[in-house]
Amino acid sequence: MSKLTIYGDSISGNCLKAKWVATRLAIPFDWIETSVVEAATRTPQFLALNPWGQVPLAVLADGRTLSQSNAIMLHLAEGSDLIPADAYARAKMFEWLFWEQYSHEPVIAVRRFRVKFQKLRDQEIDASLLPKGNAVLARMEEALADSAYFVGDALTLADIALVAYTRWAGEGGFDLSNFPRVQTWIARVERDLGLPPT
Amino acid sequence: MSKLTIYGDSISGNCLKAKWVATRLAIPFDWIETSVVEAATRTPQFLALNPWGQVPLAVLADGRTLSQSNAIMLHLAEGSDLIPADAYARAKMFEWLFWEQYSHEPVIAVRRFRVKFQKLRDQEIDASLLPKGNAVLARMEEALADSAYFVGDALTLADIALVAYTRWAGEGGFDLSNFPRVQTWIARVERDLGLPPT
Numbered sequence: 001m002s003k004l005t006i007y008g009d010s011i012s013g014n015c016l017k018a019k020w021v022a023t024r025l026a027i028p029f030d031w032i033e034t035s036v037v038e039a040a041t042r043t044p045q046f047l048a049l050n051p052w053g054q055v056p057l058a059v060l061a062d063g064r065t066l067s068q069s070n071a072i073m074l075h076l077a078e079g080s081d082l083i084p085a086d087a088y089a090r091a092k093m094f095e096w097l098f099w100e101q102y103s104h105e106p107v108i109a110v111r112r113f114r115v116k117f118q119k120l121r122d123q124e125i126d127a128s129l130l131p132k133g134n135a136v137l138a139r140m141e142e143a144l145a146d147s148a149y150f151v152g153d154a155l156t157l158a159d160i161a162l163v164a165y166t167r168w169a170g171e172g173g174f175d176l177s178n179f180p181r182v183q184t185w186i187a188r189v190e191r192d193l194g195l196p197p198t
Numbered sequence: 199m200s201k202l203t204i205y206g207d208s209i210s211g212n213c214l215k216a217k218w219v220a221t222r223l224a225i226p227f228d229w230i231e232t233s234v235v236e237a238a239t240r241t242p243q244f245l246a247l248n249p250w251g252q253v254p255l256a257v258l259a260d261g262r263t264l265s266q267s268n269a270i271m272l273h274l275a276e277g278s279d280l281i282p283a284d285a286y287a288r289a290k291m292f293e294w295l296f297w298e299q300y301s302h303e304p305v306i307a308v309r310r311f312r313v314k315f316q317k318l319r320d321q322e323i324d325a326s327l328l329p330k331g332n333a334v335l336a337r338m339e340e341a342l343a344d345s346a347y348f349v350g351d352a353l354t355l356a357d358i359a360l361v362a363y364t365r366w367a368g369e370g371g372f373d374l375s376n377f378p379r380v381q382t383w384i385a386r387v388e389r390d391l392g393l394p395p396t
Contacts, residue, residue, distance in 0.1 A: 051340075052337070060286075064286060066286075066289050066290070066293060067293055068292065068293045068296040068297055068300075069296075070292070070296050071289055071290075071292035071293040071295075071296055072289075074289065074292050075285065075286075075288075075289040075292070078285060087273065087276060088258075088262060088264075088273075090273075091264050091269055091270075091272065091273035092264070092269075094266065094268070094269035094272050094273070095264060095265055095266045095269040097269075097296075098266040098267075098268050098269055098295075098296070098299055099266055101296055101299055101300045102266075102299045102300065102303075102304075105300075106300075106304070139250070142249075
């Protein structure tokens with residue numbers, strides 16, 4: 001194998017993170033659409049590649065594998081301007097990356113999945129997700145008070161990780177119009193990444 | 199301020215990660231005991247330092263702050279042998295760090311908190327936590343089949359992050375004797391870090 005392969009599901013923000021970073025950095029890759037809902041991550045072929053049955057999965061050009069969306073992004077982006085050169089700015093980027101996986105994704109992405117794909121009604125969904133998600137978005141709104149991006153004045157992996165599900169928060173029942181700086185930032189990052197506006 | 203200060207709660211594995219890395223790397227620091235249960239993270243003084251009201255919080259020697267346990271470890275350990283020099287090994291370390299925060303801590307640490315500090319009985323605790331935690335421990339057992347540490351044959355931040363709550367899994371009702379390689383690894387990492395055996 002001589003080219004990066006990304007196994008991913010296009011409805012998963014976590015998977016798109018890897019695609020966006022590879023695209024932005026002009027790293028050639030093949031994308032293999034792998035549907036979680038249709039259990040394509042549970043086939044013997046896929047489990048042979050990733051025993052944990054998760055996407056995104058990157059098969060690097062040398063054939064070695066890597067999982068965890070933020071770990072894949074960090075590996076692909078090494079040495080690029082998507083990772084700040086300054087040690088403290090880099091540490092703040094890591095702070096957002098871990099916050100995204102611990103506090104943001106399990107709320108914003110999970111509620112979207114319940115509403116859009118499981119088609120649950122409000123009363124069937126964990127009632128804590130709505131206030132938790134609004135607190136997450138409020139934290140982002142506050143962080144954007146002083147700068148155009150999450151770490152300083154340039155696009156970093158922190159923005160790419162956070163935009164993945166924030167741009168779809170409306171699909172999870174969150175009202176982004178309450179968070180105008182977040183809305184402006186989403187449009188900015190989408191433009192940076194060459195995505196159509198949500 | 200001319201020395202690192204770590205605000206942390208000694209009953210929190212996340213907080214101890216920062217302490218262990220600073221100690222291991224001989225970085226001088228002051229530890230300020232900050233009890234979550236006693237709401238010391240909610241005082242006006244603490245919220246002025248960290249508006250999110252979380253520990254661990256590092257106040258660096260230059261006065262700037264950093265939160266998120268794994269981000270603090272990464273910053274303190276930069277350039278040390280706790281972070282692999284090889285790019286792929288480093289990527290695998292990141293894979294474990296994100297997995298720890300997304301899949302391990304919310305299960306193993308949360309069930310321990312329910313049992314030990316909230317003193318809940320089994321039937322009062324989310325029933326999914328026990329099987330999820332056993333799956334987490336089984337994954338670790340499998341990963342340790344071929345090596346003494348999680349990334350290659352040396353201690354890295356992956357081990358420090360994972361040991362923090364794994365060594366206390368028994369307090370959450372998990373039976374570590376089902377995972378003998380994990381038990382041996384815990385003792386190894388505790389010895390490396392100069393901790394008394396759990």
